[in-house]
Each structure stands twice: as structure tokens, then as C-alpha cells.
Amino acid sequence: MSIVHRFKRLVGIDTAQEKYSYAQDPLYGKVSTARVADTWVKTTCGYCSVGCGMLVGVKDGKAVAARGNPDHPVNRGKLCPKGLSEHHILDGPGRAKLPLLRKNGKLEPVSWDEALSTMVERIANIQGRHGLGSLGVVGTGQLLTEEYYTLGKLVQLGFRTPNNDGNTTLCMASAVSGYKLSFGSDGPPGSYADMSTADVVLLIGSNIADNHPILCTRVGEGPDKRPGRTLIVVDPRVTKTAMMADIHLAIKPRGDIALINGIAHILIRDGLTDSNYIAAHTINYDAFAAYVAAFTPQHVSEITGLSVEKITKVAHLYGRARAGFIGWTMGVNHSTQGAVTVAAINNLALITGHIGRAGAAPFSITGQCNAMGTRESGFTSALPGYRKFDNPEHREELAQIWGIDAEEIPKARGMAYPDIIEGAVTGKIKALWFIATNPVVSFPNYELLKQALESVEFVVVQDGFHPTPTSDFAHLVLPAAIWGEKEGTYTNSERRISKVNCIVTPPGEARSDFDIFLALAERLGVRDRLYPGWQTTADAYAEWQRVSAGRLCDYSPYSWKEIEDAGGIQWGGERLYADGAFPTADGRAILHNVPCDPFLEQPNEEYDFILNTGRTVEHWHTRTKTAQVDMLNKMVPNAWLEMNPVDAKRLQLRAHDKVTVTSRRSNVSGLELRITSIIAPGQVFMPFHFAETNSNRVTLGAFDPISREPNFKQCAVRVQKSSSQ
Numbered sequence: 003m004s005i006v007h008r009f010k011r012l013v014g015i016d017t018a019q020e021k022y023s024y025a026q027d028p029l030y031g032k033v034s035t036a037r038v039a040d041t042w043v044k045t046t047c048g049y050c051s052v053g054c055g056m057l058v059g060v061k062d063g064k065a066v067a068a069r070g071n072p073d074h075p076v077n078r079g080k081l082c083p084k085g086l087s088e089h090h091i092l093d094g095p096g097r098a099k100l101p102l103l104r105k106n107g108k109l110e111p112v113s114w115d116e117a118l119s120t121m122v123e124r125i126a127n128i129q130g131r132h133g134l135g136s137l138g139v140v141g142t143g144q145l146l147t148e149e150y151y152t153l154g155k156l157v158q159l160g161f162r163t164p165n166n167d168g169n170t171t172l173c174m175a176s177a178v179s180g181y182k183l184s185f186g187s188d189g190p191p192g193s194y195a196d197m198s199t200a201d202v203v204l205l206i207g208s209n210i211a212d213n214h215p216i217l218c219t220r221v222g223e224g225p226d227k228r229p230g231r232t233l234i235v236v237d238p239r240v241t242k243t244a245m246m247a248d249i250h251l252a253i254k255p256r257g258d259i260a261l262i263n264g265i266a267h268i269l270i271r272d273g274l275t276d277s278n279y280i281a282a283h284t285i286n287y288d289a290f291a292a293y294v295a296a297f298t299p300q301h302v303s304e305i306t307g308l309s310v311e312k313i314t315k316v317a318h319l320y321g322r323a324r325a326g327f328i329g330w331t332m333g334v335n336h337s338t339q340g341a342v343t344v345a346a347i348n349n350l351a352l353i354t355g356h357i358g359r360a361g362a363a364p365f366s367i368t369g370q371c372n373a374m375g376t377r378e379s380g381f382t383s384a385l386p387g388y389r390k391f392d393n394p395e396h397r398e399e400l401a402q403i404w405g406i407d408a409e410e411i412p413k414a415r416g417m418a419y420p421d422i423i424e425g426a427v428t429g430k431i432k433a434l435w436f437i438a439t440n441p442v443v444s445f446p447n448y449e450l451l452k453q454a455l456e457s458v459e460f461v462v463v464q465d466g467f468h469p470t471p472t473s474d475f476a477h478l479v480l481p482a483a484i485w486g487e488k489e490g491t492y493t494n495s496e497r498r499i500s501k502v503n504c505i506v507t508p509p510g511e512a513r514s515d516f517d518i519f520l521a522l523a524e525r526l527g528v529r530d531r532l533y534p535g536w537q538t539t540a541d542a543y544a545e546w547q548r549v550s551a552g553r554l555c556d557y558s559p560y561s562w563k564e565i566e567d568a569g570g571i572q573w574g575g576e577r578l579y580a581d582g583a584f585p586t587a588d589g590r591a592i593l594h595n596v597p598c599d600p601f602l603e604q605p606n607e608e609y610d611f612i613l614n615t616g617r618t619v620e621h622w623h624t625r626t627k628t629a630q631v632d633m634l635n636k637m638v639p640n641a642w643l644e645m646n647p648v649d650a651k652r653l654q655l656r657a658h659d660k661v662t663v664t665s666r667r668s669n670v671s672g673l674e675l676r677i678t679s680i681i682a683p684g685q686v687f688m689p690f691h692f693a694e695t696n697s698n699r700v701t702l703g704a705f706d707p708i709s710r711e712p713n714f715k716q717c718a719v720r721v722q723k724s725s726s727q
Contacts, residue, residue, distance in 0.1 A: 037066045044071060044566065046492050046500040047085045048144065048485030049622050051368035052216050053494025054081055055569055058089050058486065058505050065089035065486060065505050074569045076194065076498065082215040083620055087631045091484065092506055094630025098468035098481035099510025109479060114511065114521070121478055122525045124460045125161065128432045137163040138422035138431040142438040143170045143370030146490030146502060147379050148542035149515045150372070151549075152533070153437070154381025156519050159406070160528045164416025165431065167382045169439040170373045171419040175709035176335040177366035178377060180344020183594060183708075184352070186586035187388050187554050188377055191351075191578040192327065192363025193496045197221055200327035200361035202319050204234045206258055206347065207333015211242035212619045214331075214367055218246065232319055236261065237333060238614060239644075239687060240680045249316060252682060255612050255716050257306035259339060259598040262346040264302030265317040266294045269353060274321025276355035283582040284352050286593040293595040305598065321354060325361025332369070332616070336715045339599060341708040346596040353593070358579040368495040371485075375493035378555040379546055383415055386546070387553040391415050403548055404532070418710035420703070426454035433460040437515065438482065442471035443624035443693045446712040447703035449668055464518065467626050471693045482515050483508035484627075490516075490539040491565065493573075497555070500570035501562060516542065554578075554585060601716040602704050605684065609665065609718035611649070613700065614687045621691040628691075641692040643673040644681040645721065653721065660724040663688065665700035665717055671724050686721060690714070 039059025047054040055074025059067035068089045072079035101117035102109040112120075128136050139157045141150060150168075157166040178188045185191075197203055197220035210217045221233050235247040236258060244250040253261060269275050270291050280287050299310040306313070320326045328351060334343050348364050356362035368374055379386050389396035391414050401408035417425055423441070425431035427450060434455070445451045455461060455475040463476040466484035473479050486505040493499050508514070513521075516539050523529040529536075536542065543562065550573075551558035560571050584591045605612055620638040621628045628634045643661055655661065655675055662671040663686070673688060673695055681687050690697040704713040 036061070039067055043503055043505045044501075045486070045503040045505065046371070046570075047081070047088060048371050048492075048502070049084045049088065049627075050214055051370060051373055051495040052076060052214050053371070053492060053498055053500050053570065054085055054216055055500070056081065056085060056088070060505060063506060065092050071569070076494065076570065077216045080216055080219065083634065083637070084622055084628060087633055089486070089505075090631045091627045092486050093509065094467075096467045096469075096630050097509045097512070098465055098479060099512055100481060101511065102468070102476075102479040104477045109476070114513070117478060117480060118521050118525055121462055122522065125433050128459055129161075129163070132432045134162045135165055135416065136430065136432040137161055137435065138165040138417065138425060138433070139163065139167070139435045140419055140422060140437065140439055140441070141166070141168040141376065141380070141382075143168060143373035143376050144438045144485075145372060145376065145515055146488060146539060147372060147375035147493060148490040148539035148546065149519070150376040151379040151386060151546050152516055152519045152542050154379070154386065155532050156523055158381045158412060159410060159532055160523055160526045164412045164414070165422055165425070166416060167419040167422060168376055168380060169419065169441070169444065170370060170376060171710055172444060172712060173332060173335060173369035174366070174373050174377070175383065175418075175711040176337070176340025176706055177344055177368070178383065179341035179706070179709035180348065181366070183341060183345040183592065184348035185579070185584045185591050188384070189388070189554055189574065189578055190363070190365050190495060190497060191357055192365040193572065193576045194220055195576060196325070196327050196361045196363045196365065197329065200323070200325045201230055202232050202234070202323035202326045204236070204316070204320060204326065204328045205243060206236040206328065206330040208329050208331040208367060209237065209241040209243045209333075209616065210331075210367065211246065213617050215619055217367065218243070221246070234316055234319070238682060238685060249312070251308055251312065251316065254305070254307040255614065255685065256337065256601040258334060259343055259346055259596055260297060260302045260305040261308070261313065262343070262350060263294045263297040263596065263598065264299060264313055265320065266349055266353060267297045268299065268314055268317035269321045269350070270294065272318070272321070274318065275353045279355035279582070280353055283584070283590055284593055285588070285590045287353070290349065290593040290595055320350065323356070325359060326351075326354065326356040327361060327363055327365065329365045329367055331367045333715065335711055336713060337711075338602060338704050338706050338713045340706045340711050342594065342596045345594040348591070349593050349596070352591050358577055358582060360577070363577060366495070371494070372492040374495065374497060375491065378493065378550070383418070385411070387550045388555055389553070400549065403545075406531070420705045420710050420712065423451060423454045426458050429457070432458050433462075434458050435462040435464070436472060437464045438466065440470050440472045440624040440626050442475065443696055443698065446698050446701040446714055447667060448696055448699045450703050464515065465626070466512065467630070470626055471624075480518055481510065481512040482518065483512050487512075488514040488516065488539070491543065491562070494570070496572060497574055498570040498572045499557060499560060499565050501566040602713065603666075603702055603716065603718045605718045609720050611684060611686045611719050611721055613663065613665070613717050613719045614685060615690045615697045615701065615714055616687065617691065618689050621689070623691065624693060625691045641673055641689050641695040642676050643721065644676045644678055644687040646679060646681050646683045646685070647677050648683045650675070650677045655723060661721050662724045663700055663719050663721055665702070665719045667702065668699040670695050670697065670699050686719065
């Protein structure tokens, strides 16, 4: 085997499955025998929402290797650096192994019996004194669908607090709300296949090369490798994805609404809309057309910094496309106008009929591995199965399935994640329960979050890792099993339900989240009523099938075996709304008039830069997982700050200087300066993964009024050389 071929095999480029003995390879030597697997377990990656199929090698009860599943329809044998090294997190040095209870100011090991009894007793005491809603719970898109469904019932019907949300509100709530505004329901209309079959792919605020690298294979690597297809990338930075594009629109921050409205203006002006589709399947067109009439190319050019010619060219490309695909991620969602920006994107698809057809879709690319499953099955922003809190028929349907009185089911959503944190500061929330999430690093405006954690009486952190920046604030730490240690399903961005399998046993006394939830239900005295006869996540899945039956997100036809054998199955088929019928009151989609408001914190003389934050391909969220993987840490050990050469010269800064970023709230010091034209003058960028240099010390606590998603992307800062130099 050649060195090149070996490298391809390791990084997942070559999917050929010919047998090869690494133990006999002289370049691997004797040490390689420790990584020769006895068995290979089929599963699904537990990082992002792409949902890659994996084979994890096991030897002597330990995971020793990982590779892409060549038969899986999503990734077809390929994996990104995180997926290739994911097995290392299973025996990482930072795993939580014992329940810990704070006694005399110090976290000390206790038995599970004492831990769970203490949790139930403390929360009951707090709720007795301050009301049922004094408990706030924040879950995660990292749980199995079966676990999240179980958690929702436990929180709402067991602990009986309505204040239940997930960390997906920090990344995908605006996509959910935008879909609901336009179509009447959540649910991405398209599929990954549409990215390959579309002749125009428009990505807005979506750096898939870093965030979802396997999806890059869907759009190709360059114009010569995808003849007839045009890739357009809208992003203030010259990202890796922008470098792949045929057309890069280096837009000014938060100029996206103006651009989208401007494209709609040109489509209408130049007769590039689908009048038949508009008449048959939408409402509010006349008002919408009148509204976007003000977004002339010249006006949009002034707002966005793009030329009239470029704006017009992109509008014509999309309007004349056989099939136009629009994808987006956090560059759109992370905004106080995120939900309506999604609705504006949907407007473009609706007025051109680029929806419900092969290659034609407005498509949100989700963040976490099971953000979709938790959106569908949870008990947070909606009732399970995309039902509405305020719909008595929906509540009665669930009550019949669950064998309870419909009056037990809340008639309105409780506090969203940001409101739970604010409630902790104001005294409405007295106890917090965090499950597989690390808000000390991920939540905006760190100082407010810190005040919340220090204000409540009781903090429970349930996680697979300890210590974390958040578990340092905990009164109780519950050690949980993670990906690779439990069985169930995830659902990815294209609505593909995929099987997740157990590879190894959890370390120490760690338990699966599902088992923890059932044990808590037992102590609350509600296990038999809420989970009759349940023993495993298979029982939860069986009930979830009944709950989702007949709904848009219908899981009822698919057994676990069928899902695994097929390499995942998409509920709803390859695409939604092929018949032009939408789950709204009259079956029509709604066109919305979306204003283009300036972002809240504009730069001035004192704070003269606009800060943008985002990811790097080597790390994941707050590095709770990837910090356990030595090879990923060595690739990117520290955060950095990108600055344009023009600004660096003005400030007399040099490459690799240590700099401090300061906002009106706080500062971050010790960032390595990267001087690069990737970033435009007047803007700076830093990754948000690193607790040591936490970007959320400077971000502002502003949220979308509809989705409650934070505005992570724009705040005003100044940059100066760190005083330690």
C-alpha cells in the first residue's frame, strides 16, 4: 500500500474496502497491533447534523479506530477530522465517572441513591417554596431522540415545570421559527441530494467547509468539477467555502435581509417569478411585491456594499435556474432578526416555485447531531410531533395516548433558554438543571450567565465530562453516558432518522441519560404512570412512533432494524411540499414583509470593530469533547483573532502579537493575531470554542424576539495589544 493510498484510507477519501493488515505495515510498526479491531460496530456520528455513517473498531472492549461507512448514503465512506477521531472521546481523561455532591463547598463522590434522592428532595423543597416554575431545565441536541422524548415528559409532567428548553435555541431556533412563519410547521423541505442536483446553489452565512465539511462533496470542489452548476456564497469573510464559490458576495454584516429583498425585487421586476405557483400556493403576494419595490438594486448596493451588477447577476441566476437551492446556517440564525431572515429566504423559494422539486429547496443546515430529533420529539417550543401548546385538539391527542387528563398538559410554552437564564438573575428561577451542555462557554454575555449560576439555590449538571466550566458551578454532578455508550436514534438535517449503537460500556458509574431520567421518575413516583413497562430506549421509541403517527414528522412506519438496514430513512421522503400543500390554516404558504433593521450595537470611535464569531473544523462547540482528543488539540491548540492588514497597520500590530478584544461588557485577552485579507477592514473574527479565551465574555445579550436565539454575530469591540507583552 502506498503512502498516498494509506493517507486516503485514514482520512476517508478512498472508500475501497480491500483488506489490509496494518499490523504488518512497516510504517506502523508493532504499536499498530493495538489498533487492529476485533469487531466493527455500525453507528452514526455524534457531532454535527450531517449524520455520517460510521464503523467503529473495537478491541478488548475498547474503541480503537473509526472510519466512514462506505455504504451509508450521507457520507459514502468519508469522515471529517472530528469523526475520524471520535472514538478517542470514549476513554478520554476528562470523563465523568462518579456522582458528585457539593458538601462544605467541595464536590465529593456520593452514591447514585444519595445523588438522585438529594436532587428530587432539593427541587421539591424549592418548588414548594417558590412554585413549580422555579425549576428551569436546559437539555441538548446531543441526546438520543428517545432520551429527549423521555426527558420532556419527565420535566413537564413529572417535575411539572413549563420552563424547559434545549441548547438548540442557541443555534437553530430561528430556522424553526422561520419555517413556521412561512409554511406553518418546522421541517427542512429538501435533502442533501438537492445540493448535488441543483444548477444554482446559494449558501447564505454558511461555511460548510468548516462547519459541515462532508457536505462540500455535494457541491463539488471547483467549477471544472461541477459543469453547469453555479455555487454562490454570501458571507462577510472569505471563508473556505467562499474560496470554493463561483461567486462570493462579501456582504457587509447583517446586509443579508436587504440582499434577499433586493433579489426578490429584481425577480419580480424582470418577470422571473412563477405566477402560477404564487397564485395556487401562497398568500400576501401583492403586499409583498409592493413592499420589496423599495429594495432597488442601487438601494441594496448601498446597504450591502455589493455592486448593482453582482446583485442583479445573482438574482438572474437564481430566477432562471432549473432548480435553485438556498442553504444557510448560523450566519443567518444568529441574529435578532434570524427568524424573519429565514422567512425572507423562504419568500425567494416561494415566488420562484423553487420548493418541493428535485434540487429546489430552502434548506436549513442544522447544528447538532440530533437537533432535528429533539425539535420533533421534545416538549419545549412545541408539543411532541410538531403539535401546538395552544391547540386543545393537540393536547387531547397526547392525553389519550399517554392516558392522562389533558389539563395536565401546559397550554402555553414556558420560558425559552435565554428567559430561563434571565429568570435566574431576577429570582423567578431558583434551580437549574443542565443536561449535556456547557453554557458557561456557549451562552452570550458571560457576566449575566455567571450571575444567574451564582444566584440560584441549586445547580445540577448532567454530563459525560467533568470538570467543565459549567460543572464548576454545580451543586450536583450526574455522570452520563455519551455517544458510543447507548442505543437509539438521531435525525439529521435532511430529516434522515439514523441508528446509533452502543460500542462500549460507560466508564465508572456513569449511566445513560435515559436511565437517569427513569430513576428520577421512580423517585418522583411517576414512573409507572408516565413510562408504563419501560425498560430500554426501544420502549421510548415505540411510544414515540405512536405519538408521531400521522404527523408531518411521522416515525411510525420505520423500525430500528429498517432504519439501520437502509442507512437511515427520511421521514416525509426526499422532500416536503411536492404537492404545494402546506400545514397552514388554508394550505397555502405565507409571504412575509421583512424589514432590514441595522444590528443593535454599531461601531463608534471607542469600539471601532465589528466582531464576528464562528467555528473551525477541528473543534466542536465548547471543546467538551474535542479537548479530549490530542490530535485535534495539536492541530488547533488556541483561539486567534483575524484582522485585515489595513487595520493592523493603523494599530501598529504585527502577526502573532497577543491582543485583547474589549466590548462594553468585558474583554478577552491573549488572542494570537492573524493578519489576513480573509476578513474585511473594520471587522474581526474569532472562534467561539475556547473557554480560556471565551468569545462570549464580549458578546451582547440580545435575542430574536420570535425564536429567542442570541445575536452572537455582531457586536462592537476595540482591539489593542495585550499588556502582558
